[in-house]
Amino acid sequence: MGGEVVERRDAAESRRRILAAARRLFGECGVDAVSMHEVGRAAGVGQGTLYRRFGHKGDLCAALLGEEIEVLMREVQAREESELALERLGWLLDRISVFNEENGALLGGMRNAGDEERRVEMYRNPFYAWLRATVRGMLDRAVEEDEISGLDAEHIADVLLAALNIDLYFYQRRELGMDRERIVASLNQLLDGLRA
Amino acid sequence: MGGEVVERRDAAESRRRILAAARRLFGECGVDAVSMHEVGRAAGVGQGTLYRRFGHKGDLCAALLGEEIEVLMREVQAREESELALERLGWLLDRISVFNEENGALLGGMRNAGDEERRVEMYRNPFYAWLRATVRGMLDRAVEEDEISGLDAEHIADVLLAALNIDLYFYQRRELGMDRERIVASLNQLLDGLRA
DNA sequence: ACTATAAACGGACAACTGTCCGCTTGGCAA
DNA sequence: TTGCCAAGCGGACAGTTGTCCGTTTATAGT
CATH class of the missing domain: 1.10.10.60 (Homeodomain-like)
Incomplete structure (x- = not known):
């Protein structure tokens, strides 16, 4: 190997x-x-x-994002086990919204795609896979600790990330005039609903 | 006029x-x-x-979808007021997943985009605007009727639709092997969490 | 019927993406 | 050091998108 x-x-x-x-x-x-x-x-x-x-250009954008992504990953790892899983998840969603604000242009570049293959490629990207696994891990943990119950963690991880995808995010921020705090707060309310 | x-x-x-x-x-x-x-x-x-x-090709796809969309709209209008708002919403999410199954190719064609302008255009599309307004209306109604409480209906409408966007949907169906029922059930669980 | 004109037409064209392929070169092995 | 060759290189090229503009035509008004 x-x-x-x-x-x-x-x-x-x-x-x-x-x-x-x-x-x-x-x-x-x-x-x-x-x-x-x-x-x-x-x-x-x-x-x-x-x-x-x-x-393609998306690869180039992904490569340029590499450093920022590693910072994000380290921050997440540093928080590990430091509090309730659901609170860590809330913090991660907030952190992703900050990442969107700071790296919107390159994140957008990664989403330009001329066919289905390219569009689905996004979800296979290691960064997305890591986010997905991380969110799912936090949800699983929250279930184990009885913080929440009765949910399909694998699916909900995708839902939470889809809610923060850069295209929707820009649309909400720029055209609907929502601010970052509102978006994050709304997602947290949604999570609260799952509390056991 | x-x-x-x-x-x-x-x-x-x-x-x-x-x-x-x-x-x-x-x-x-x-x-x-x-x-x-x-x-x-x-x-x-x-x-x-x-x-x-x-x-562009997306316009062509949208035009070809026109008829199917009208069928969907009429079905939704036919259900109006016939039951609790939250149940109607659950039904709509199910119906959208069926729409995805049947019209995935054209929905995908609408998402091919080479720049940010085109990507955001999706959200301005009348079909999306109608879906958004409809979902939001159902959420607002559910709040009025005290079926649920404490949520940002405008934002959550986008979240629910993002959860069913065709790219993620195909990825979940084909690469993660989730079935339609599972996806819809998970979203309904999420809505249940909001029940007052 | 005739004419004026805004709308519609079509194909040449410029720009971009992504591939192909013959040439060049770094690095290893003898 | 020399020779080999996989890896790397560059630019020509084919296919696609989307625009531009000179020409044609439907139709409303006379």
Whole structure:
């Protein structure tokens, strides 16, 4: 196992240049206004090289989010076992809304998809899988500790995350004028309803 | 008011031909495998004509769904006032899951989007707006009648609909192996938690 | 019937995505 | 050091989306 072959030096350099160029261009012009060709040109690599590393713009966004995601994961792990599971879950939902506020552009970039395969790919993404497993774990724990009862934790984990998906979130924030606190509070009320 | 100018005869004929061609091609090859140019060619109209009527493939899918949507709307209206609001809502969620099963391909086509504008457009779509208003109305009614209490109906309406969005639905059905009944039952449990 | 004109038409075109493939090169083994 | 070759590279290219604009046509008014 662990057949991980190390990346060749030129390949690592290309990856670094691509990510740097993408970070700069996305920041300056917005994700949607930058084409993959522009990223390649700015990074000084050809299309083949670009697409070899990142199959599409969403991959690039996901890679750029990597660092932020690790911060989030560490914060979650640091809280482990420190309080009631349901309170930790409430905190996580709040934290995800903050993540949305801070990383909306890249999260949005990950959701651009031209066919069903791409759209479903979102849910297979390791970040989503981790969130899903984490939320589900908290729900399971809350059931074990008799904080709540009678729910399908696997399904409800998806429901809670769907409620915070970036497209809906932006729509609610910008077009419906809801604020972050209201959205989080409403989800917490929903969880409260499950209290045993 | 009602400044509705009638569609010119040639325009109406084009629309008819486009919808017929799209219905056939989407049915035969799947929405994603058919390009807008192919639809135009099959319909015997140019690109200009095609895009004049339907700004993008999602519009075309929405138009093809029109009839099914009207059936759904009439069914909902027929149930009006016939029972407790919360039961009507439970029924509607079940009905939406059936709609997903039957119209997944076209619903999916409406979600293909290459930028944020397009992604948010989904929520402005009249069908979504109607669903949203309907679910919210049922929740408001349930609060009035003291069936439930303490919830943000406007927000929860979006949550319930997000829980049934076609991408998540397909993922749960096909990759997680959940069945329709389980998904609907879990949402109903969630609603039960809100009972006063 | 005739004319004016707004609406509709169609296809060329520009931009973007993603793939393919022949050339180049880093790194290992002899 | 040399030679090998898998990995990497780049840019041409095919397919798609969506726009633009010169031409045609339905229809209302005379």
